[in-house]
Amino acid sequence: MVTSDKTFPDRPGPKRVMRRIGLWGAPGSGKTSFLAALNVAVAQSRQDWALVGVNDDSVAFLTESTSTLTDQRRFPKATESMDELSWVMMSESEVRTGGRWRKEIVKVPLQFHVDLLDAPGDNFKSVAKSDDDAVTLKDLGFDEDESGEESQSDTERLIDSLAVCDGIVYLYDPVREKEKGDAYKYFQGTLAQIARRALQDRRFDGNRLPHHLAVCITKFDEPRVYETANRRGYLTVDVDDDHMFPRVHEDSAEELFEDLCKVSPTGSAALVRKSIKRYFHDSRVRYFASSSVGFYLGKSVRFRAADYQNVVPDGNGGHKIRGAIHPINVLEPLLWLGQQLTGPATH
Amino acid sequence: MARRAFDAIAAARVSPDESGRRMPCIRGGMPDRGEWEQAVLATRPDVAPESVPAEILHQAMAALNGSDRLTVIEVTDKGIGATQVGVGPLGWLEVMSARDLADWTDLLPMLSPDPVVRSFQLAGGIAAFEHEQLWATLERALAALIHAGRPVVIVSTVSGWTLPERAVAFLARRYEPASSVRVSSRSLGPLLGRLVEDSALHQPYELVVAAVHPASREVMLQSRQLFAVGARPGDETVLPVRCVSSDENGTVLAIVTWHDGDPRLLSTNSVKLRPGTYRLRAVLDGPARVRLVEPAGVAPDERRWSELLSLIPERLEPSVAAVDLVCGVELGGGREAVDARLRLIRELIKILDEECPEPDLLRIAILGYGDHALDARLDDRRVVRGAWLAPAAEALTTLARLRAVEPEYHEAAPVEDMLYEAVGRLVPAARERKTVLMTVGGRPPHPPRTNESGVLPCRHGHDWDKLLRMLERNTDVSCIAVVDGLNTRDRSTWLRLGAKALRELPETEPRQLGMDIGVLVPQVQRLPFPLLDQE
Numbered sequence: 001m002v003t004s005d006k007t008f009p010d011r012p013g014p015k016r017v018m019r020r021i022g023l024w025g026a027p028g029s030g031k032t033s034f035l036a037a038l039n040v041a042v043a044q045s046r047q048d049w050a051l052v053g054v055n056d057d058s059v060a061f062l063t064e065s066t067s068t069l070t071d072q073r074r075f076p077k078a079t080e081s082m083d084e085l086s087w088v089m090m091s092e093s094e095v096r097t098g099g100r101w102r103k104e105i106v107k108v109p110l111q112f113h114v115d116l117l118d119a120p121g122d123n124f125k126s127v128a129k130s131d132d133d134a135v136t137l138k139d140l141g142f143d144e145d146e147s148g149e150e151s152q153s154d155t156e157r158l159i160d161s162l163a164v165c166d167g168i169v170y171l172y173d174p175v176r177e178k179e180k181g182d183a184y185k186y187f188q189g190t191l192a193q194i195a196r197r198a199l200q201d202r203r204f205d206g207n208r209l210p211h212h213l214a215v216c217i218t219k220f221d222e223p224r225v226y227e228t229a230n231r232r233g234y235l236t237v238d239v240d241d242d243h244m245f246p247r248v249h250e251d252s253a254e255e256l257f258e259d260l261c262k263v264s265p266t267g268s269a270a271l272v273r274k275s276i277k278r279y280f281h282d283s284r285v286r287y288f289a290s291s292s293v294g295f296y297l298g299k300s301v302r303f304r305a306a307d308y309q310n311v312v313p314d315g316n317g318g319h320k321i322r323g324a325i326h327p328i329n330v331l332e333p334l335l336w337l338g339q340q341l342t343g344p345a346t347h
Numbered sequence: 348m349a350r351r352a353f354d355a356i357a358a359a360r361v362s363p364d365e366s367g368r369r370m371p372c373i374r375g376g377m378p379d380r381g382e383w384e385q386a387v388l389a390t391r392p393d394v395a396p397e398s399v400p401a402e403i404l405h406q407a408m409a410a411l412n413g414s415d416r417l418t419v420i421e422v423t424d425k426g427i428g429a430t431q432v433g434v435g436p437l438g439w440l441e442v443m444s445a446r447d448l449a450d451w452t453d454l455l456p457m458l459s460p461d462p463v464v465r466s467f468q469l470a471g472g473i474a475a476f477e478h479e480q481l482w483a484t485l486e487r488a489l490a491a492l493i494h495a496g497r498p499v500v501i502v503s504t505v506s507g508w509t510l511p512e513r514a515v516a517f518l519a520r521r522y523e524p525a526s527s528v529r530v531s532s533r534s535l536g537p538l539l540g541r542l543v544e545d546s547a548l549h550q551p552y553e554l555v556v557a558a559v560h561p562a563s564r565e566v567m568l569q570s571r572q573l574f575a576v577g578a579r580p581g582d583e584t585v586l587p588v589r590c591v592s593s594d595e596n597g598t599v600l601a602i603v604t605w606h607d608g609d610p611r612l613l614s615t616n617s618v619k620l621r622p623g624t625y626r627l628r629a630v631l632d633g634p635a636r637v638r639l640v641e642p643a644g645v646a647p648d649e650r651r652w653s654e655l656l657s658l659i660p661e662r663l664e665p666s667v668a669a670v671d672l673v674c675g676v677e678l679g680g681g682r683e684a685v686d687a688r689l690r691l692i693r694e695l696i697k698i699l700d701e702e703c704p705e706p707d708l709l710r711i712a713i714l715g716y717g718d719h720a721l722d723a724r725l726d727d728r729r730v731v732r733g734a735w736l737a738p739a740a741e742a743l744t745t746l747a748r749l750r751a752v753e754p755e756y757h758e759a760a761p762v763e764d765m766l767y768e769a770v771g772r773l774v775p776a777a778r779e780r781k782t783v784l785m786t787v788g789g790r791p792p793h794p795p796r797t798n799e800s801g802v803l804p805c806r807h808g809h810d811w812d813k814l815l816r817m818l819e820r821n822t823d824v825s826c827i828a829v830v831d832g833l834n835t836r837d838r839s840t841w842l843r844l845g846a847k848a849l850r851e852l853p854e855t856e857p858r859q860l861g862m863d864i865g866v867l868v869p870q871v872q873r874l875p876f877p878l879l880d881q882e
């Protein structure tokens with residue numbers, strides 16, 4: 001990865017930090033859709049954000065995938081090769097300046113670099129058995145190439161990039177977990193590799209990894225996920241939201257994650273949670289209930305609990321999107337990470 | 348002199364012309380002209396005119412019934428014979444035993460072998476015989492010869508002749524109250540033949556009908572009169588009958604006559620009729636010949652009687668009087684599937700229409716339901732198309748107008764929109780007619796709201812379950828359903844929609860459906876005989 005911390009020399013202020021954020025999740029957990037929805041989320045945000053592609057590929061990805069979601073009402077195809085995407089998120093933030101006599105509030109640009117690797121989820125698969133210790137042992141030596149040279153190098157590259165990121169967005173797909181129960185399989189291997197790299201680079205912060213982690217429970221719009229949150233009473237509504245979309249309250253998202261862990265048939269989700277606790281500082285982890293497409297509105301201007309499902313089977317084994325998309329907690333995890341990474345406490 | 352006068356009378360009886368006067372057996376010689384005229388005058392036969400025996404016989408024949416045997420005893424110069432006329436098995440008069448004369452010489456062997464002398468003796472020239480013995484011999488012979496039935500008519504063609512008169516008197520006494528008549532003609536044969544041929548029906552001709560015991564519903568066979576005694580060829584009669592569902596051979600119209608306490612089958616015909624009441628019009632053509640001119644299409648039925656009897660059900664449940672059938676049909680799910688559904692309904696309606704007793708007893712509503720567009724913003728189509736209760740022909744037209752729609756969504760179909768239309772009309776109206784709601788589709792209804800099944804809710808928020816419950820609570824509409832194919836996920840839903848009967852389309856026979864609906868009666872409820880109209 002090329003980018004490192006930079007400041008913009010022409011503009012003063014402490015918030016012009018470029019940080020790198022990585023994306024991580026099992027196959028089909030919604031990574032590509034998450035990125036594709038980001039553009040829409042930015043456009044719909046009440047804050048003035050701009051998302052700018054740094055290179056042609058990133059620009060193309062934005063326009064294409066956004067139109068797939070909104071115009072064609074389809075999801076992006078499963079990712080086959082690794083895409084390095086690089087955007088800059090730009091906004092302004094209000095900062096107090098001035099000395100003791102003259103305080104003023106100035107608007108300073110707030111920018112952070114979102115370097116994302118959209119990789120096929122398969123790359124996150126554990127290279128060893130599902131046994132925790134086996135991985136740890138294996139970490140110590142060099143990885144044996146077992147799955148083909150190219151994919152191995154892709155995986156390497158992916159792990160490398162995640163390891164050097166400042167923040168990680170981890171997508172946890174409760175629907176897949178309920179059906180397959182393999183979240184941990186995809187989680188542990190990658191985590192072990194990241195830990196190894198951090199160890200090598202002496203980046204460990206005490207006993208924990210230095211990264212900030214945004215855990216996004218994806219597909220919040222799915223009835224099974226939504227109804228779970230609803231039943232447990234985790235739903236709130238942001239009064240400023242014209243559409244009155246339900247959200248999972250910040251404090252409840254972690255509980256929702258725990259609840260969803262319980263319905264995992266293999267219990268692997270609980271292991272994921274245990275690992276998060278073990279490897280990351282509590283203060284650097286935050287949970288979000290996200291949806292790339294959001295809830296269906298139809299003709300209504302307000303969310304209707306009776307008819308909110310926005311993703312339906314297309315009859316050919318795939319899915320299609322019913323109506324307009326309203327991403328939920330897609331921008332927010334990035335902003336949270338961005339804000340965490342700009343503070344002096346971060347590094 | 349007295350003997351000559353006595354014998355001349357006998358001779359004049361035999362032949363009142365010159366040949367009589369010259370008969371050698373007249374004792375005391377040939378009578379002179381004066382004596383002969385005297386004799387002829389004394390023997391002027393006391394005969395009835397031709398029409399009298401015809402009338403007597405006609406009346407006797409007309410009154411015949413059952414096992415009566417009209418016995419016509421003929422007494423002639425040749426001998427004595429009896430002819431019997433009775434009611435034959437076909438209810439028509441028949442000459443039973445041929446007229447067979449016993450010669451006088453067989454009866455009275457002492458008479459002369461010479462026919463001329465014998466005639467003279469019969470006519471009264473019996474001076475040579477011991478009278479008491481002669482009478483006794485005659486009576487013995489008659490008693491042995493004649494076994495008459497009843498009534499008896501004695502016809503003598505030799506009026507006044509001593510021996511025949513003696514026989515007539517004896518027979519008249521013996522067969523009291525036999526009528527006797529004296530005629531001049533020779534033979535009765537042609538008259539009897541004419542009378543028999545010209546006679547009327549002597550036993551009623553009846554139609555075999557079924558009757559149902561009002562309480563036990565047991566079916567029994569009876570017969571109802573078509574032609575009464577006295578009916579003549581050319582007579583016409585009308586009998587109202589009611590037909591219920593029969594098999595493909597139609598309704599049997601069998602005509603019987605009761606003979607000696609047993610029914611005798613005269614003819615078996617059948618005609619294909621839809622259930623209903625009919626005017627049966629029959630013309631009597633002759634013995635055992637009844638022509639059924641109405642209803643049209645009556646044809647001879649070759650089946651054996653025992654076979655026909657075996658078709659009669661033990662019991663017959665009361666059949667449906669009037670039915671309203673509401674057909675909801677899904678128009679999504681592919682052209683082939685839609686065609687199959689529409690075809691089933693079409694065939695069903697045709698069969699129902701054919702078998703329904705009267706056209707206005709059957710009313711059918713067709714409610715085709717399309718689909719809900721995924722995005723309500725793009726959807727202003729009507730979901731439910733069709734027409735409310737109408738006669739079968741109109742329903743078929745409505746059905747023909749329905750077109751398959753290409754659904755965007757495959758997990759559910761707007762059954763609930765169809766229910767909403769149907770229930771909204773069925774519940775408020777007082778339902779005195781039997782009503783059936785039939786849903787024919789592939790996909791289950793949309794739920795009223797999003798739930799964990801992940802099946803999209805109804806765009807209009809209709810709740811199929813609530814609608815069905817409303818129907819169940821407020822009406823006794825029965826629900827049947829035909830589903831393209833049952834899967835475990837939707838089974839319970841379809842079991843509600845098909846609470847009375849649930850079938851899978853590929854295995855569904857329209858006729859079977861008709862029975863589910865209750866318009867068509869099952870095989871065991873088919874009756875090949877007509878019922879009397881009054882029931």
Ligand SMILES: Nc1nc2c(ncn2[C@@H]2O[C@H](COP(=O)(O)OP(=O)(O)OP(=O)(O)O)[C@@H](O)[C@H]2O)c(=O)[nH]1
Pocket residue numbers: 025026027028029030031032033034075076077078079080119120121122218219220221222290291292293294311319
């Ligand atoms: N309900 C719902 N489904 C989603 C959402 N995002 C993604 N999906 C479903 O998840 C599938 C996979 O999404 P992707 O974005 O391709 O997931 P991915 O992690 O990039 O998958 P790989 O590239 O194969 O690793 C999509 O085809 C959708 O069916 C969402 O926000 N809501």
Ligand SMILES: [Mg+2]
Pocket residue numbers: 031032033077078079118119120121
């Ligand atoms: Mg992808």
